[in-house]
Amino acid sequence: MKVLVPVKRVIDYNVKVRVKADGSGVDLANVKMSMNPFDEIAVEEAIRLKEAGKAEEVIVVSIGVKQAQETLRTALAMGADRAILVIATDDVHQDIEPLAVAKILAKIIGDEQPGLVIAGKQAIDNDMNATGQMLSALLGWSQATFANDLDVEGDFATVSREVDGGLQTVKVKLPAIVTADLRLNEPRYASLPNIMKAKKKPLDEKTAEELGVDVTPRLQVVKTSEPETRSAGIIVKSVDELVAKLKEKGIV
Template sequence: MSRVLVGVKRVIDYAVKIRVKPDKSGVVTDGVKHSMNPFDEIAVEEAVRMKEKKIASEIIAVSCGPSQAQETLRTALAMGADRAIHVEVAGKEYETLQPLHVAKILAKLSQDEKADIVIVGKQAIDDDSNQTAQMTAALLDWPQGTFASKVEKTDAGLTVTREIDGGLEVIKTKLPAVLSADLRLNEPRYATLPNIMVKFIY
């Protein structure tokens, strides 16, 4: 069975009305509700479903960011992840954190944790970069299945249905591989209170 690494990003909640700072240097984040990037929720859900189907043996959630990113990791754990890794990046370093930096971190952790599958959301709703999965695959020299709307396990690896401009494309990939989750891949489950309590009360 596969070990799955899932990248989760803390972003301003999708329901929050964004306000630009007076000096136009960015958006107001202080006192604003944050949550897990919605596409990353889909990535976590897919990993959990893989574990339920006995495709995956362990799910490791990873988040790069300030101390508040631990809240995002707690949500991933409550959804069904087995372990969480917080790579603390704060202050000016966090403000200038780019997809390539995150990809290098994910690639290194994938090797250290002996992951077989890396799943991230296809893009983050704050910067919309849509680069991390592709860069991670390039750094690892692994095949990639981006914009995945369906993932199936085969004897040889995975069959991935991708959302493309012209409709759908089906590709076959060997493992290890990097995937990015599209909107129609699944419907994420809620992080229930009992799960949160089981995971965090010692």
């Protein structure tokens, strides 16, 4: 069974994001980029399935700018077998929207015929949380989102997923789409020998045009702004004073 994992190039989660002076978006100049953390968890889970003998090949796919090669090489260094880069734009500020991503992935899946797709539940740059669900709808495949545990046996996958108030266990028939949550696993660090080996692993390039998918944005960012500065707290001397202050603020 092949396992396909989509990965996205995003601003590193340790970087403090800066908004452009004109409010048109986020400043990406000289900013460290890395693999979306949820996608990194998905890659790790796919590699573990291969190590357990439940998968034969792990394929990683990235859609966006040519610089996403670096993200794919990171996934290959972790242990993925080969990579596919779909160049959909030359502008690093253009975010390829979930529907376009899902359509491109559906084309790739049609060619590769994987038995399982493991994706991050969302990207930390736009927090859409939509690609996995849209891909499931386009393919007509089963889906199990927000997975914090995954077990594959035969033609089925059992997924424990996080829901409001607890955990839910679902069993889906393969092929299926699974989206990874934060507690699914702890991704490994790529060793130096594996980083060197990754440079020789196959990385194919395609374009959105070749796949016949229109990536023209459907959404328009009207304005981007910094969050409001949090006001300083105050010290109260009694419960009565606390209640009075809360009433003044209209909280109670």
